[in-house]
Amino acid sequence: MAIDKKIKEKVEKLRDKLNFHNYRYYVLNDPVISDTDYDILMKELIELENKYPELITTTSPTQRIGEELTGGFPTVSHSVPMLSLDNTYSEDELREFDKRIAKNLISEEYEYIVELKFDGFAVSLEYRDSEFIRGSTRGNGTVGDEVTKNLKTINAVPLRLISKDSKLKDIEVRGEVFMSRPVFEKLNKEREKNGNPLFANPRNAAAGSIKNIDPHIVAQRKLDIFIHTVVEPHPFINHLDAMENLKNAGFKVTPVLEVAKDIEDVIDVCKKWQSRRNTLEYGVDGMVVKINNFEQHKRLGATIKSPRWAFAYKFPAEQAVSKIIDILLSVGRTGTITPIAVLEPVQLSGTTVSRSTLHNQDEIKRKDIRIGDYVIVEKGGEVIPKVVKVVEEKRTGKEKKFRMPHKCPVCGSDLVQSEEEVAVRCINRSCPAQVKGSIQHFASRSAMDIEGLGYVLVDQLVENGLVKSFTDIYQLKLEDLVNLERMGVKSSENLLTAIEKSKDRGLSMFIFALGIRYVGIKAAKILSSEFKSMDNLMKASFEDLESVEEIGPIMAESIVNFFRNEVNKKMISDLNKSGVKMQLLKKNKGKISLLGKNFVLTGVLMDFTREEAKETIESLGGKVTSSVSSKTDYVVVGENPGSKFDKAKILGVKTINEEEFKKML
Ligand code: IVH
Secondary structure (H helix, E strand, C coil): CCCCHHHHHHHHHHHHHHHHHHHHHHHCCCCCCCHHHHHHHHHHHHHHHHHCHHHCCCCCHHHCCCCCCCCCCCEEECCCCCCCCCEECCHHHHHHHHHHHHHHCCCCCCCEEEEEEECCEEEEEEEECCEEEEEEECCCCCEEEECHHHHHCCCCCCCECCCCCHHHCCCEEEEEEECCHHHHHHHHHHHHHCCCCCCCCHHHHHHHHHCCCCHHHHHHCCCEEEEEEECCCCCCCEHHHHHHHHHHHCCCECCCCEEECCHHHHHHHHHHHHHHHHHCCCCEEEEEEEECEHHHHHHHCECCCCECCEEEEECCCEEEEEEEEEEEEEECCCCEEEEEEEEEEEEECCEEEEEEECCCHHHHHHCCCEECCEEEEEECCCCCCEEEEECHHHCCCCCEECCCCCECCCCCCEEECCCCCCCEEECCCCCHHHHHHHHHHHHCCCCCCCCCCCHHHHHHHHHCCCCCCHHHHCCCCHHHHHCCCCCCHHHHHHHHHHHHHHHHCCHHHHHHHCCCCCCCHHHHHHHHHHHCEHHHHHHCCHHHHHCCCCCCHHHHHHHHHHHHCHHHHHHHHHHHHCCCCCECCHHHCCCCCCCCCEEEEECECCCCCHHHHHHHHHHCCCEECCCCCCCCCEEEECECCCHHHHHHHHHCCEEEEHHHHHHHC
16 A cells, blocks of 8 residues: 555655754754754654655665675775875975975966864765765775765764755765774773773774674764765865865765965964864874865876875874883783883873883883883874883983882792893793783683683682683683672673683684793694694694694793693693583684785785784784785785885785685685
């Protein structure tokens, strides 16, 4: 039966209203109704759509979160390539850029628009008949991945344009997806608690999220977007005009658009925002300078890499001065002692920094770092800031030299330093710090992969005497867990299920989980395919081990020592009795399929950190090197690749994208 026209109109009206209020809230940051009233409208629409499912459209406000993708992301060829920007850290090079513009435009007048350079993830959004139909990543600039479903979860992406301007019906726009700093910090805290690897910075978090195959997860990541480009053909005369129109159509456009009459003006604006960058809730890594007039864009044209009408001025890595209040020692899972500087809290790149690793005592000596010193700290793309150098002029003479103690700060055992190492270590295997560290390692994703057993819970379990060794994990009962802080019945049950599942990880993950010194993921795989059972491995002599290709004498000795230890032997036998499988998994049998292959990584990979990609390649027998040469077999090209990509093309080395890389694995 045909649906009553009135109902159709009602549904459309509700959608228009919801789109408008979504725009007021997420784009203009200026809501005109309460959240409750918004929810009432949404509920009304959901009820109508439930009653008349034929009326559901893919761009209805109820459809922001869709179903998980199967089979990876389809690819999209960009109608106009997504280029990058030439960039500089120097004012003089901005002046050079201006000279080139003046030369090319001969005696024409021109003006610049200066805007923020968002440190995010480039995407393109296509609209047909005012509806959002497709969104894609930059990829290699010519072909990207289709991530429409994920982009729909971003509230600032209009699903339907709100202006009725027919000029805008069929447009493509480009912008940067980003994660605000508060959202990023919350996410990383959560990940740390759950034992998941941390994202190094908001940019990686945004990139990793947009490439997640599950829109439900993407929606939780609370991403945002700024639009900075409209793709040809379009009806606008200049950039300002375009941005104004896009804003009115419902897009969240770049919030800073400063007109500059000449390059000195441009430099002033860049400097102004450089000093203000920390007042923003999102990361910016510089400013983008663009010629305003689109006719002039056409005349200036582009090289294969970047347009000639735009230039990026990049901000230098941020530094701050802080005082070293103390130097603490952290004890790692293998007993390594790492000195950590406790700093007077200081704002750096929008976050409060109060700690920095000093690596080891040699590093402290080399930089002559003393307690009480003022130091320059810098935050690059990494999570942990580093101490660049001491501000010697600020020395008062009261600073104290750091002395590495002779006793472990956690268990009081003697610390030792072997000849071949800079690091000092605690050799007491029952040191609580090592116990916690090794249990965290045992439960981590690449080892036994016990979901939910992150550092907070490990801490609680060890502190409460519930877990002293790996074996104790498999003896945990519901009643042990429910009484712990922040653990309810549901989370306790989930943990017990995860522990049960971990029994089936197979031999190589188990060997890695044991945390034998020098035995990483790759060595664990080689050992498992070589010895095929725990029994065989435990019986292996130094010579047996050393005869395996890629197992050197140091590792062989470490393995023999580990299995000679009675405590370790008993632990393995107890784990076996608890049901932990120690056989080869079928799928892992002899899986060293990348043996002898040389890889180079460039750009940001979405499903792996650099370290994970490297470990995975190495675990399959391949090698990762830092520069491209004729010996390189594959260059794995992520988003925004660097010069290694160009070098691969010049040398004719095979390049593969992340999808191809994953297939290869
Ligand atoms: S305009 C080249 N404006 O920076 C195409 N790009 O390093 C013109 N970016 O690929 C881009 N903020 O993804 C433009 N306000 C902004 C930007 C911006 C960040 C990104 C963009 C580009 C990359 C180049």
